[in-house]
Amino acid sequence: MANKLKVKELIIEVARDVFSRYGYKKTTMDDIAIGARKGKSSIYYYFKSKEEIYEAVVDTESNILFKEIYNQIEQPVAANEKFKLYVFTRMNKIRELSNFYEVMKNESLYQLDFIMELRNKYNAHEIAILQNILNEGVKTREFSIQDPELAAIALVTAIKGLEAPLLIKGEKRNLEKRIDYVVRILFYGIMRR
Known part of the structure; x- marks a missing residue:
């Protein structure tokens, strides 16, 4: 459970940086996945969209x-x-x-x-x-x-x-x-x- 929370927090931190760099519209799930060093399916495990x-x-x-x-x-x-x-x-x-x-x-x-x-x-x-x-x-x-x-x-x-x-x-x-x-x-x- 603690590990899941850490991964979710990591995704949020990476996404903060990615969204601030590219903006909401230009950011993709791939960008976030690459930044977090996770597969896109892992990102979708924690967030639906x-x-x-x-x-x-x-x-x-x-x-x-x-x-x-x-x-x-x-x-x-x-x-x-x-x-x-x-x-x-x-x-x-x-x-x-x-x-x-x-x-x-x-x-x-x-x-x-x-x-x-x-x-x-x-x-x-x-x-x-x-x-x-x-x-x-x-x-x-x-x-x-x-x-x-x-x-x-x-x-x-x-x-x-x-x-x-x-x-x-x-x-x-x-x-x-x-x-x-x-x-x-x-x-x-x-x-x-």
């Missing part, structure tokens, strides 16, 4: 992302700092998780039913995380929000819209500065005070 492998790959990457986010936001800091940690951790980690990012952004994958299910699942997870941070901020009187769920939806949407400009422009060391600037706008708006 390329879609199932891709789903496992994206799930693995989302677990990595959310584990890192939780590690950061569970620190005993103010809610506004947790929000910054959430945004910074998410942006930093998503760079490394090319398959997860591809699912969230690539519109040509939308026709695949399981992709929409994955997107909806991860969006709901992100909204729940932000809603918890916002509720905490309301309780501590840091935030004045009438509807934390709606605010969380708006913030997740805004953050997703900023991914490409924040991640593509510039190098990693300036990312924190750019995120700080964006967070200030999200917190305080663009109105003159």
